[in-house]
Structures are given as structure tokens and as C-alpha cells.
Amino acid sequence: MPTPTRVRSLTGSLVFHMNTYLPRLRKQHLSTTALLLKPETKPITRETLQPFYQQEQISALLDVENDISRTAPLRWKPRRRDSFSLPYFTDLSRVDPFLDSTPSGVPKSGRWPSQPVPKMEDTQFQQGEEDDENKIKDLSRLTGLPIPYLQSLKIRELVTHRVTNQTRLGKIAKQYVLTIAGDGNGMIGIGEASSTSGELASRLSQYQAIKNLRPIVRYEDRTIHGNVKVKMGAVEVLLMSRPPGFGVRCSQYIFEICRCAGISDLAARVERSRNPMNVIKATVQALTAQKTPGKPTTDFTANSQVNPAAGRVMLTICGFKDAIAKGRGKKIVDVRKAYYGRGVY
Numbered sequence: 001m002p003t004p005t006r007v008r009s010l011t012g013s014l015v016f017h018m019n020t021y022l023p024r025l026r027k028q029h030l031s032t033t034a035l036l037l038k039p040e041t042k043p044i045t046r047e048t049l050q051p052f053y054q055q056e057q058i059s060a061l062l063d064v065e066n067d068i069s070r071t072a073p074l075r076w077k078p079r080r081r082d083s084f085s086l087p088y089f090t091d092l093s094r095v096d097p098f099l100d101s102t103p104s105g106v107p108k109s110g111r112w113p114s115q116p117v118p119k120m121e122d123t124q125f126q127q128g129e130e131d132d133e134n135k136i137k138d139l140s141r142l143t144g145l146p147i148p149y150l151q152s153l154k155i156r157e158l159v160t161h162r163v164t165n166q167t168r169l170g171k172i173a174k175q176y177v178l179t180i181a182g183d184g185n186g187m188i189g190i191g192e193a194s195s196t197s198g199e200l201a202s203r204l205s206q207y208q209a210i211k212n213l214r215p216i217v218r219y220e221d222r223t224i225h226g227n228v229k230v231k232m233g234a235v236e237v238l239l240m241s242r243p244p245g246f247g248v249r250c251s252q253y254i255f256e257i258c259r260c261a262g263i264s265d266l267a268a269r270v271e272r273s274r275n276p277m278n279v280i281k282a283t284v285q286a287l288t289a290q291k292t293p294g295k296p297t298t299d300f301t302a303n304s305q306v307n308p309a310a311g312r313v314m315l316t317i318c319g320f321k322d323a324i325a326k327g328r329g330k331k332i333v334d335v336r337k338a339y340y341g342r343g344v345y
Contacts, residue, residue, distance in 0.1 A: 139210055154260045155181045155206050158253055159276050163194055177201045178277055180284070181209035182260030186221070189213035190284050192277075216261055216287040220244075223265040225290050232282035234273035239286050242267050254283050261287060 044065055049058045079085065140147050159178035164171045175198040182188045191208025195201040219225050223241045230237050237254075242265040248258045250268030253276055258266055270279055325332045 135207065139207060143211060143213070145213075149183070150210060153181050153183055153210065155179060155209065156256045156260060157202060157205070158256060158280055160198075160202075172196070175201045177205040178280060179205040179209045180257055180260055180280065181206065181213065182257075182262070184260065184262040186215055186218055186262055187213050188216055188257065188261040188284060188287060190280065214288050217290050217292050218261075218263060221262065223263060224287065225292055228286040228290055230282045230286040230289070232278045232285065233275065235275055235278040235282050236271040237279060237282040237286055238269045238271065239283070240267040240269075241265070251279065253279050257283050257287070263287075 044061070046058055046062065049061060053061065136147055136150055139145075139150055143150075157177055157179050159176070161176055163174050163176045165174065166172075174194045174196050176192070176194040177198070178190070178192045179202070180188065180190050189209045189212040191205045191210070191212055193201050193204035193208055195204060217225060219241060222244060224239055226241055228239045239254075242249075244265060246265045246267070248255050248264065248266050250258070250266065251270055251274075254266075254268045254270075257280065258264075268283070
């Protein structure tokens with residue numbers, strides 16, 4: 001009866017392993033075991049080593065003999081012969097004074113010391129710096145503001161998105177950037193630009209924001225005068241003045257505008273649409289279009305009184321007290337009617 005193919009293959013592989021690996025294992029283990037199974041010879045003593053070694057060497061040899069047992073070589077592994085083996089015999093548990101010493105004068109960077117790479121001049125970067133300096137000088141000449149003041153401005157990019165212009169040659173993609181600029185002390189400006197390069201669009205919008213710097217009126221250098229409501233497109237923004245310590249409680253866009261303008265107490269509400277571009281434009285328009293306390297109005301009607309002896313005209317001021325109180329956010333009392341028994345006019 002013929003032997004099945006699978007049994008034949010298993011038998012062949014077993015014979016192959018026996019002929020290949022068993023002699024190798026026998027050579028590794030039995031070579032050491034034969035030496036260990038030999039009867040003990042004459043023990044090593046100090047007297048037998050006296051003629052050949054010095055006293056220090058004899059003490060070291062005896063210590064090693066006492067530390068290493070006869071069965072220790074059975075646990076030793078054979079020396080590796082592959083590419084990962086050590087090319088020398090050494091005790092890795094101890095520090096070698098020569099091989100393991102740290103060289104002096106070499107930084108502890110974890111890398112081999114090497115010569116510094118020669119630096120090449122980047123002419124393109126230097127040219128860009130010169131262009132920025134020239135542009136700042138041009139802005140200073142156009143706006144009349146000093147260069148240190150322009151360099152200290154707070155600039156924030158609030159809106160950035162991609163726009164597309166459809167032409168007869170196809171679609172032209174550009175990057176749109178809206179930026180605000182302010183000094184934190186009552187000056188605010190808004191600028192927008194678009195370009196095929198995002199970096200160029202950002203730079204142009206910053207320049208436009210600096211050119212459009214406008215002063216805003218602040219009450220006590222912290223809030224606005226009363227409440228202001230502005231409509232821009234479908235966006236309605238309501239700005240409300242608040243007492244000291246209230247903080248800026250509004251959306252993120254209005255918060256950045258207040259920080260650049262130097263407003264620390266404000267409440268805002270955005271109604272209907274919340275388009276970021278219209279919200280920013282409406283907020284800046286509301287800050288620059290505040291109604292401040294104006295000059296008192298005069299009324300030359302029947303209430304006016306003429307004193308010919310003094311040659312003066314006694315004007316009746318209509319609404320002066322209420323206008324000042326509303327503009328300043330404080331209560332004003334007429335002292336003539338509060339003191340002296342209300343008899344002084």
C-alpha cells in the first residue's frame with residue numbers, strides 16, 4: 001500500500017530536522033556537559049597557585065572559583081555569531097573608564113559632533129523686510145501717524161474665506177480677508193481685501209484697516225454713550241452701555257472689536273441674521289455714529305424774558321439738563337431748586 005502524500009511530507013521534514021538541527025544542538029550542549037561530568041581533579045588551593053601567581057592574583061582567582069558553581073556553564077548561552085553580536089568581551093554591568101567616559105567640550109544633544117553648516121544669505125527674505133519697512137513709511141506719510149504708533153497697533157483677522165469670480169475664461173479663485181486695527185485707546189479701523197494669494201490679501205487688508213482708522217467716543221474711557229442700534233443688511237446690532245466691572249459680554253467678533261478699540265464694559269445683542277462681515281461692519285458703524293451730549297438748545301418763544309436794564313436776554317434752556325444726564329449716564333439735580341429754600345432763580 002503506498003504511503004499517503006501528507007504522511008510522506010511529514011516524514012521527510014522530520015528526517016530533515018533530525019539531520020540538520022540535532023547535531024548542532026548536540027555539539028552546543030554535550031560539549032559542555034562532558035566537561036562537567038568529569039570527576040573533580042585536584043582542588044585549586046593557595047599552595048598550588050603559589051609558584052605561578054602573586055598573592056593578589058591568587059586571591060582574585062579563589063574568589064572567582066567560589067562565586068562560580070560547576071553547573072553555571074549549563075546556563076550560559078553560546079556566543080552569537082550574527083551581525084548583532086558584540087565584537088569584544090566585556091562586563092557591561094561596569095563602567096569602562098575609557099570607552100564609557102563622556103568627552104569634554106561636546107554639547108549633550110544626543111548627536112555626533114559635526115561642523116556647523118555654513119549659512120547662506122536669503123536675499124528674498126531680506127527683500128521682503130525692506131518692502132515692509134517701505135510700506136510702513138508710506139502708511140506713515142499717508143496717514144500722518146508716526147511709525148512707532150503704527151507698529152504698536154493691534155491687528156486682528158476676523159473673517160477669512162474663499163471667493164470665486166466667474167469670467168468668460170473660467171472661475172478665478174481668490175482669498176478674502178477682513179481685518180480690524182486699533183490702538184486700544186479709542187481708535188478703530190476696518191479693512192478688507194481679496195487676492196489670489198492669501199498672504200497678499202492679509203497684508204492688503206491690514207493696510208486698508210490702518211488707513212481707515214477713525215476715533216470713537218467713549219464714556220469714561222470704558223464704555224459707550226447710551227444704547228446704539230444699527231441695521232446693516234439683514235443684521236441688527238444693539239450695543240448697550242454698562243456700569244464699571246461689567247465686562248464685555250457679546251459675540252466673539254464684537255469682543256475683538258472692543259478689545260482693539262479700548263472698550264471694557266459693554267453688552268451687545270445681534271438680532272436676525274448673524275453674518276460675520278455684516279456684524280463687524282454694523283458694530284464699527286455703531287461705535288463711530290454715537291450720539292454725544294450736544295450744545296444746549298435755545299428757545300426764543302414766549303418763555304423768553306428780556307431785561308432792558310441789563311441789556312441781556314434771559315434764555316430758557318429747554319431740555320439741557322435731561323440731555324446732559326442722558327449723555328453722561330448720571331443724574332443731574334438743579335441746585336437752585338434743591339438748596340436755599342428753593343428761592344434762588
